[in-house]
Amino acid sequence: MRKIFGFHGGIHPPENKHQSLEHPIRDAGIPAELIIPVSQHVGAPAAPCVEIGQAVLGGDVIAEAIGVVSVPLHAPTSGSIAAIERRPVAHPSGSEALCIVIDTDGEDRWRSLEGVEDYRTADPAQLLERIRECGIAGMGGAGFPSAIKLAPRNPIETLIINGTECEPYITADDILLQERAQRIVEGAQIIAHIVQPQEILIGVEDNKPEGIEAITAAAAGTDLQVVTFPTKYPSGGEKQLIEILTGKQVPSGGLPADLGIVCQNVGTAVAVRDAILDGRPLISRVTTVTGDAVSKPGNFDVLLGTPMAHLLHLAGYDERKNRRLIMGGPMMGFSVPTPLAPVVKTTNCLLAPTESELPTPPPAQACIRCGMCAEACPASLLPQQLFWFAQGKESEKLEAHNLFDCIECGACSWVCPSHIPLVQYYRASKADIQQQRKDQAKSDYSRERFEARQARLEREEAEKDAKRAARKKAAEERAKAAATGEGEEDPIQAAIARAQAKKAAQTNEGSGESELEKLERAVVTTQKRLDTAQQKLSAAEAEGSDLVDALRTGVEKTQSKLDKAKAALAEHQANHSEAPAAAEEPPVDAAQAAIQKAMQAREADAQKSPQEKARDQLGKLEQRLAKAQQRLADGRAAGEEDKIIDALSASVDKLREKISETRAQLAETESA
C-alpha cells in the first residue's frame, strides 16, 4: 500500500453525488442546432475556417488553432453551417462570444477516421500533434490545451491521472471510472508512452467504491497504480492531489512539471485514447445534470455545442423550481445567464438547484477575524488578510501574501461565518493586478520608444548643427582669406586673378603690336561674327522661328559695330592717332568694376556685425515670404489641387517661422 500524504486545510461539504449516479450514461442525442464557441479553452480563440451554408461532416475541422496555446474545433455531427455570430455563452461575464452555429441534419455522417495502428512504436511528437489536431483541452474544468501540458521541458517521473472529483454533485468522472475504465487505462498508457514516466498513478477519492473497483480491475496487469485516499474538498485540485500522492508541494508560481509531475483528468485520458486509437476528435463529453430542479438527474454523453436547454429538457428540468442555473459545481461553478448557452469542452456539470437546496447567501457581514478561512485554505494562505488588502486595493501586499497561489476553491467562503464572498474579492483582485501588470508593461514599452525617439531627434539635430557649424566656419575662413588676399581657391579671387592675367596679357600684347594691327584684327573678327549671325538669321527665317526678331537686332548691332571698327581703322590709317583703343576699354572697365564690387561686398560682409548679418537675412527671408505668398495666392486663384495648396501654405508657414526665429535672433543680438 502506497503512503498517502495530506494537505493543509480542506472542508467536508455535503457530497450530494448519489442523485446523479442512479442511471448509467445516457446519450443526449443530436439537437437541431449546435452552437460552438470558438473559445472553449485557455489561450487564443480558434479561427473559423468554414463559410455560412457550407455542408460539414462529423469530425470536419470548423475552426483552426491560432498560435501555440490554442486548439482547433471540429463539427460534432453532419449538417450545414447556419451562422458564425455572437451568441450567449456560459461565462461569468454573461456576455456573448463568437460561435459557429451548425444546423444538424440528423444523419450523423462522418468523414473517415483513422487511428494510429500501434502507438507504442509511434513517435511521441507525432502523437502530440494528433492530440492537438483533435482539439483536446483539459476536461477537468480549466481547459488548458493538453498537447502543451504533455510536452514538458523536464523529464517526467510521475504521471497522475486525476479521478478525484472532489466537488459536490459532480459525478462525470465517477461514471467514467465505472463505465469506461478500460478506455481510461488505455488513455493513461498512451499518455505514459508520450511522457515516459517512472510511475503512473490514478488518484481516486474513497467515496467512489464502484469506480475504484472498476478501475482497479481494468488496471490489473498493467503498470498503473490506483491510489485511493480519504474524501476531502478540494483534493482534486492539481496541486493538492500532487501533495496527497507524492508529499511534494508545487512551488509558488511553479508548475507540476518543475517537480517532474504531469496531471491529467480521466476525461482527458479517454479523449486522448479516442483521438489516438480511433482518430476521433474531441466532439462530445460526459456532463452531469443534477439538482433538485431536475426530475431525472444523471450523466449524459453530450455533443459539444448542445444548448443547455436541450440537456436540461432530457433530465426533466422544471424551470419554476430553479433559482439559478450553475455550470460546474456549487463550490467553483458560476451562474449561467441563459439556458440557451451551449455545453463546451469544460462543462463537467449543470447544476439546477432549488432555493432550499442552495439558498441565496445571506448578506455579508463584517469580518470578525475568526481565522476559520485560514484553517480551511488548502493553499495555506491567509484569506482574511487577502480580503483586507483586496478591499483596500493594496496590490503589493496582495502579491506579497501570495494571492496568485489561490486556487479559488471557495473553501474560505464556505466556512466564513460572516458569509463574505471571499473568492469574488480574490478573483477581482487577480484581474486587477493582471491588468496593472499589462498596463505597466505597455507603459514601459512606450517609455522606451519615447526615449529612443527623443535620442534619435537629438542626434539628428546635433548632426545638423555640426554640419551647419562646419559650413559656416568654412565660409568665414574663406571670406577672411579673400579679404586678406591670401585665398587661392576662392572663386572671386580666382576670377580676379584670371581677369588680371588676361588684361596683363592684352596690355603686353598691345604694347608689342601696333594699333593698326589691333584695329585690323577687330574688323576681321567683327566681320566673322556678322557672317555667322547672318547665317543664323537666314536659317531662322527659313524655319519661321520666333527668334528671327532677336537675331535681326543682333545682326544690325554687329553690323553697326563693324561699321564703327572700319571707321576707326580708316581714321587710324588716316591720322595714326590712338583713338581706337577707346573701343576696347569699356568692357575691361566693367569687369574691373564688378570685381571691385564683389571685393567690397566681401569685405563688408567680413566686417559686418552678426546683427547686420541677421538683418540682411531677415530682409532676404521677407522677400522669399512675399514670393511664396504670391505663389500661394496664384495657386489658390488657379484652383490648384489641395495637396499643392497644402504644400505651399506649409512653406509659407515655415518661412514665417524662420522669420520670427531670425527676428528673435536679431533682437537677441541687438540686446546683447
Next chain:
Amino acid sequence: MEFITNQPLLAALIALVSLGTLFGALLGFAAVYYRTDGNPIADQINEILPQTQCGQCGYPGCRPYAEAIAEGDVINKCPPGGEATIQALADLLDVEAIPLDEEHGEEKVPSVAIIREAECIGCTKCIQACPVDAILGAAKQMHTVIASECTGCDLCVEPCPVDCIDMVPVPQAWHWALPNPVSRQTEIIASDKPREAAA
C-alpha cells in the same frame, strides 16, 4: 607613549584631526564613487506615469512632467493616468491625493488612433507628431498606425490636414468586479430595519 601622556592636549588634537581627515576622505570617496546619475525621485515618478506622452499636462512628455513633479509641481495634471496614477503618486511622495485637474482634460477610456487610409494624402504630419513613432508611412504614401505601439495620446489628430485620424476606444476585457460592500448597506439588527420590512 610618553608624548601622549606629556602632551594630552596635542595628542587629542592630532587624534581628532587624523580621524577627521580619514572620515572626510571616506566621505569624499563615497560621494564620487556612489554618485547617482539623474534624479532618482523623477525616475520613480516617471515609472508611475502612464507614458502616453500626450502632453496634456503641459509638459512635452511624461519624463518632463515627472521632473516637474520632483521639483514640486502638482500631481493631478495627468488625465490618461487618472485617479489611479494620482493615488500612486500621492503614496510615493507622501502627499494628499487631490482630484484630477479638469483643466488638463478628463479621464477617458484607453483608445487607439486609426487612420482612414483611403483619405490619407501622405503628408507625414502625423508621423512627426507621434511621440512613440507608432505611425508608419512616407511622403506621398499612405500612412498607418501600428496599433500595438499606439499610446492613444491623440497628438496626431490635430495636425492631420484632412482629418482622417479617428480615436477608437480599445475594447476592455471583462473581469470579475469587487463585490459591493453589502455589510455596510444592510442593517443586521432587527430593530434597525425599515418599519415595512420589520412588520
